[in-house]
Amino acid sequence: MSGAATSAPAGSTGRLRTDLDLIAQWIRPGSQVLDLGCGDGELLAHLRDSRGCRGYGVEIADHHVHACVRQRVNVVQANLDAGLRMFADGMFDTVVLSQTLQAMHRVEAVLREMVRVGREGIVSFPNFGHWKHAVSLLAGRMPVTRQIPYQWYDTPNIHLCTPKDFEILAARLGLQITDRALLAEGRPVTVLPALRATLAVYRFETR
């Protein structure tokens, strides 16, 4: 998961997690940002310091909330599956959900909520269609990899999908995909991305 600084796209600080670095570059300076499942607040802190953005994180874990306070990042401790009622329509320029979609109980609801409270949404998720996963399945075992490092019986990842799966759902929900990046080791994958990318990042808005 840790994108080496050498593989980070140009113009980045090289300190952010790879997908966050890409996401940060998709966000216009000065934007109002909502980061769902914001972890220790590194994206919001980075956006504040390097792009003059402001916003809020939503996070459930106590230690992450504490880390957000230390980073001086606005954070609301809440369960995303309980909804985003706290946020008014169109309050944000961009709503980010990084590497959390696959752990949500109500995937459709959260995607709809993202484009209700924001002008656009950005999601990233591990690509379940990676060839190593297929090999593992062919060998008769659920895959356990760097991107999905959990045993089947204790995984938080209940809604794994492939890029194509996501695109079909997005179309069904009336979401217009405006940007897509399929990454491996932090670099865009151009040859056989559906099989070789470990991570998918999408930007979308309502049609």
Added chain:
Amino acid sequence: MTSPPRSVGSVKPQPYAFSDPLPLASGASLRDYSLMVETYGTLNADKSNAVLVCHALNASHHVAGTYADAPRNVGWWDNMVGPGKPVDTDRFFVVGVNNLGSCFGSTGPMSLDPASGKPYGARFPVVTVEDWVDAQARLADRLGIERFAAVMGGSLGGMQALSWATRYPERVGHCVAIATTPRLSAQNIAFNDVARTAIQSDPDFHGGDYYAWGVVPKRGLRVARMIGHITYLSGDDMAEKFGRALRGKAEHDAYAFGYGVEFEVESYLRYQGDKFSEYFDANTYLLITRALDYFDPARNHGGDLARALAPAQCKFLLASFSTDWRFPPERSREIVEALIRNRRDVVYAEIDAPHGHDAFLLDDVRYHRAVAAYFDNIGREVGA
């Protein structure tokens, strides 16, 4: 910079007298009043490191430390305020003030009414959260504090902190409001009314002028405290602490088939009630519960809390506790939502803790770590 947590040690309260009449929300005004105050730590040269701690129903200016002549009388938020504690008195100058109408040294119903030379009793004016805040602002003037780095409080104290943020927006850097609510629910008011009825129906109450009779409506106060205490604990907490244990008997011993104190929980509540009725003033209980009932900043804004909080300029830390059914997390979330609508900076911690409303006074690592980290940031901001 931070040392291991210690007590602020022996402290001394100090009265501050005010002679300018204080206009009250009711239309009445109070002249010649005094406020009992304790301070901890040192006000820095540019007076930027002051923190005001507002108290709840039954507390006072005695926030931290002990008294030389009463070493067991520990301040009510001693685990929060002190050297090396979340609100670090090595960095901050902390002010505790007893509110008007309370019974720990500030002017209240027990004080002599200058107009009659007798205790105010029932004639002490009803004061509101906003009135308290106005009085605290005058105290700040007296202490030379133009702007508090933070105003903080739990429960009713949190209401005062919120009120500071909108009433004196230029005088507050941060508002720290814990286990609080933007208004009491019908159920909250109902509990308060039962408590007040218990006091007012005690034959020793004498319409609030019991001082002249040399009595105290202890029985009423005791019931009031028992009711209040139930609302401070969670059901699970009570089950855990007392269960159905019988006092001085094994669980399976025979019942006494009478109406005396038989269950541990009865014994505990009565002990709490008795203790309380020894030191708390009945008129103060009426007054403070009424101030709680009246607090509703959205009332003058068509019920729109975001509009009510719009004047606030400060940053906010809010915290609530999952098993608090007196002021549950939903109420804090309403405040957070209103603040976000106003695009204010806010941190909201919802602590999963078993101890009900009382949790804000207890040790909880997650809660104290969040407050400590937040105050560390404040300290950096003000150079403390």
